[in-house]
Amino acid sequence: MDLSPDAPCPCGRPDRQRRGPPLAYGACCGRWHHGPQQLQAPDAESLMRSRYSAFVLGLHDYLLATWHPDTRPATLDPDEPGLRWLGLEVRRHVAQDADHAMVEFVARCKLGGRAQRLHECSRFVRDAQGHWLYLDGEFRD
Numbered sequence: 001m002d003l004s005p006d007a008p009c010p011c012g013r014p015d016r017q018r019r020g021p022p023l024a025y026g027a028c029c030g031r032w033h034h035g036p037q038q039l040q041a042p043d044a045e046s047l048m049r050s051r052y053s054a055f056v057l058g059l060h061d062y063l064l065a066t067w068h069p070d071t072r073p074a075t076l077d078p079d080e081p082g083l084r085w086l087g088l089e090v091r092r093h094v095a096q097d098a099d100h101a102m103v104e105f106v107a108r109c110k111l112g113g114r115a116q117r118l119h120e121c122s123r124f125v126r127d128a129q130g131h132w133l134y135l136d137g138e139f140r141d
Contacts, residue, residue: 003057005030010056011049011088029053033062039131041066044101044124045093047132052107056085068125068133084110099126104140 003010005026012022013029022028029050031037039062041047047066054062060076067073086108094102100123107118122137 003030009049010053010085013049025053033057033059039065041132043093044095044103044122044132045090047124047134048103048105048122049088049090051134052085052088052105055107066132066134068127068135071134071136080111082111086110086115100124101132 003025005024007025008022009025009028009030011029015021015023024030030053032039032041032046032050033054041050051063051066054060054066058079063076064072088108089106090103091106092102092104096102102121102123104121105119107120109116109118119140120137121140123135124132125135126132
């Protein structure tokens with residue numbers, strides 16, 4: 001799925017400077033998905049948001065590229081037909097030290113007419129090149 005750089009970003013990050021609607025995709029997750037800043041999210045929360053947006057947009061190559069090699073699957077299954085992502089709520093972002101962080105979030109989706117939610121505490125690490133990577137996550141109720 002393609003998204004205009006001017007469209008609201010799927011991650012819903014608010015524009016705190018203007019106290020208005022969510023940031024535009026090109027000024028938010030789009031810059032980490034494409035272009036000169038690709039794969040260079042500055043912190044774990046930005047990477048987690050960009051990964052949510054990548055799920056929404058079906059950017060499986062980006063998801064694999066931002067997954068730590070020790071836990072990354074060889075491939076990702078295609079999205080189930082009819083899956084629709086509805087929104088993201090970031091509950092916490094904890095920088096444990098300069099190279100380790102945790103982000104707790106709830107992602108909502110709809111599949112087969114049923115609303116579902118994914119509540120996860122995800123762990124992130126920064127690699128030797130300074131790139132944040134998703135390591136793993138623990139599901140919550």
